[in-house]
Amino acid sequence: MTSLYLAALPQWLQDFLATDLPWKILGAVVILIGGIIAVAILSRASLAIFGERLGPQGTMVVKKLVRYIGYAFAFILALNHMGLNLGAVLGAAGVAGIAVGFAAQTSLSNIISGFFMIGERPFELGDIIEVDGIAGTVDTIGLLALTLRTFDNRSVRIPNETLVKTKLINVTRHPIRRFNLDIGVAYDENIGHVLKVMHEVAETNLQCLNEPDPLIIFTGFGDSSLNFLLGAWCVQEDYGTLRNTLPRELKERFDKENIEIPFPHMTLAAGKALGPIPVDVISKPADRPG
Amino acid sequence: MITSWDERTLANSRWFHSNLGPLSITLLRRYDEWRVSTSCAKEHGIHGDEGKSEDLPDTLEWQRWDCHDDDSRICLTPALPNLPVIAKPNTSLSIAPGGNALFYIGIPMDLEIHGECEGNLRKLISIPSETLSKTWHGDRSAGEVCYSLKTRARRNFDPSEWLDHDIIISVDLHNESQDTFEFERLFLDLGHFSIFSYEKRLWANACRIRITENDEEGNDITYDSTPISPADSGREVAPAREGKTSRSTLRRAFASVIDVIH
Numbered sequence: 001m002t003s004l005y006l007a008a009l010p011q012w013l014q015d016f017l018a019t020d021l022p023w024k025i026l027g028a029v030v031i032l033i034g035g036i037i038a039v040a041i042l043s044r045a046s047l048a049i050f051g052e053r054l055g056p057q058g059t060m061v062v063k064k065l066v067r068y069i070g071y072a073f074a075f076i077l078a079l080n081h082m083g084l085n086l087g088a089v090l091g092a093a094g095v096a097g098i099a100v101g102f103a104a105q106t107s108l109s110n111i112i113s114g115f116f117m118i119g120e121r122p123f124e125l126g127d128i129i130e131v132d133g134i135a136g137t138v139d140t141i142g143l144l145a146l147t148l149r150t151f152d153n154r155s156v157r158i159p160n161e162t163l164v165k166t167k168l169i170n171v172t173r174h175p176i177r178r179f180n181l182d183i184g185v186a187y188d189e190n191i192g193h194v195l196k197v198m199h200e201v202a203e204t205n206l207q208c209l210n211e212p213d214p215l216i217i218f219t220g221f222g223d224s225s226l227n228f229l230l231g232a233w234c235v236q237e238d239y240g241t242l243r244n245t246l247p248r249e250l251k252e253r254f255d256k257e258n259i260e261i262p263f264p265h266m267t268l269a270a271g272k273a274l275g276p277i278p279v280d281v282i283s284k285p286a287d288r289p290g
Numbered sequence: 291m292i293t294s295w296d297e298r299t300l301a302n303s304r305w306f307h308s309n310l311g312p313l314s315i316t317l318l319r320r321y322d323e324w325r326v327s328t329s330c331a332k333e334h335g336i337h338g339d340e341g342k343s344e345d346l347p348d349t350l351e352w353q354r355w356d357c358h359d360d361d362s363r364i365c366l367t368p369a370l371p372n373l374p375v376i377a378k379p380n381t382s383l384s385i386a387p388g389g390n391a392l393f394y395i396g397i398p399m400d401l402e403i404h405g406e407c408e409g410n411l412r413k414l415i416s417i418p419s420e421t422l423s424k425t426w427h428g429d430r431s432a433g434e435v436c437y438s439l440k441t442r443a444r445r446n447f448d449p450s451e452w453l454d455h456d457i458i459i460s461v462d463l464h465n466e467s468q469d470t471f472e473f474e475r476l477f478l479d480l481g482h483f484s485i486f487s488y489e490k491r492l493w494a495n496a497c498r499i500r501i502t503e504n505d506e507e508g509n510d511i512t513y514d515s516t517p518i519s520p521a522d523s524g525r526e527v528a529p530a531r532e533g534k535t536s537r538s539t540l541r542r543a544f545a546s547v548i549d550v551i552h
Contacts, residue, residue, distance in 0.1 A: 210423055235426075
């Protein structure tokens with residue numbers, strides 16, 4: 001019965017089916033499908049195994065890596081099943097790999113840097129970081145680069161290599177943060193009184209944490225002012241509000257207490273300290289016409 | 291001051307007003323809406339406790355919630371602040387080994403307003419009677435944000451010394467360690483305290499803290515089911531947010547005592 005059906009097929013197809021090639025192709029297809037399923041399982045397993053240890057971005061990279069290596073492995077197995085000479089293929093791939101490696105040095109450097117960043121985990125998705133003077137929220141972390149969303153909603157791509165090479169500040173790593181405010185007052189003011197007022201302002205501010213204690217110090221004698229530093233602690237979410245409220249409340253309170261915030265000024269003296277500068281009238285002003 | 295915590299009704303175009311510490315609160319039912327206005331108690335310009343909507347000054351700023359035409363029930367409920375509190379006595383007190391000290395701490399209440407929406411009472415808003423400043427419980431890399439409360443931590447209860455909007459918590463500290471204990475700050479997780487009304491004042495169930503040598507094993511907080519006498523016959527007006535418990539077995543509770551020690 002089967003031979004009757006085969007006889008109905010074209011001759012070239014009958015010749016093709018008479019060889020073992022169809023079975024090899026079928027086997028290769030099964031290997032590929034099995035490979036895809038195995039990669040999907042491994043990819044999910046990597047999520048369970050590395051999920052907590054590597055964080056979301058690390059897991060994402062590992063998943064991608066598992067997928068790429070898994071697909072390549074399944075493809076090589078399928079080719080091997082088809083009877084291709086893998087030695088020659090891999091040899092050619094090796095030579096090509098060296099050539100590509102030279103050409104793609106930067107990309108490889110970025111990938112390796114990416115692995116270092118995953119291992120070190122200096123930041124997480126959603127953290128606010130500062131790199132090379134650019135600050136923003138970590139949006140995505142890829143094999144080659146991370147994407148930072150700046151506060152004015154621009155997207156900045158920073159290569160992983162740059163992250164390894166340059167200073168990186170993670171602003172939101174710790175739950176609380178200190179806002180430093182430098183302020184100067186006139187030389188006439190009483191230092192003790194100014195310190196007390198600053199303390200009271202920090203204490204009554206709603207965002208400023210009572211503990212850790214605010215840092216309030218006299219930092220020195222400036223050109224035009226006595227200088228102070230007020231370091232107020234707040235929770236990360238309140239930082240923006242504190243930056244607005246604390247200087248305003250301090251200024252209002254200084255105004256109320258008649259504490260002067262001086263502008264930069266310079267005293268000119270003609271040799272004798274605090275003596276008036278001599279002024280000579282060299283000609284009378286011309287009479288105005290009319 | 292709010293004296294009744296029972297459910298009440300408010301007809302259309304009618305308002306209800308009360309002071310809550312430094313705040314003035316007005317609740318109005320109008321145009322299928324619940325409206326709530328808060329302002330400074332000295333500046334509200336409202337006369338009386340109830341009235342018609344036409345009598346209200348135009349200057350009030352409202353927050354509004356949609357409701358059904360037939361909805362008229364409202365319920366005001368006292369609540370403890372939604373964050374733990376770190377209470378610091380104005381002056382510290384040393385408790386000798388084997389000694390104990392009973393303190394009264396007053397915590398400014400929050401007012402929860404529940405309004406009927408589609409036949410069910412729904413929480414509309416929670417209004418703190420006083421805005422407390424914040425503080426940090428923990429080190430600089432881990433911990434939790436709390437409210438900071440300066441307290442006189444009275445040793446006995448004199449009604450005249452407390453504000454009407456304070457919820458009074460009695461804390462009984464037992465120093466069962468061999469060392470003198472310096473009471474400088476107290477971390478209070480407010481989730482297990484219920485609120486009781488007794489003679490127009492609000493009380494929370496009493497708690498007892500035992501301080502022992504071994505932080506991990508011995509220290510614990512015991513919550514009574516009622517406030518301290520004479521308020522022990524008070525009526526419960528708000529249940530504990532995180533449920534009632536007689537003894538806290540959570541690490542957080544231990545941490546509170548550990549924190550008191552350090």
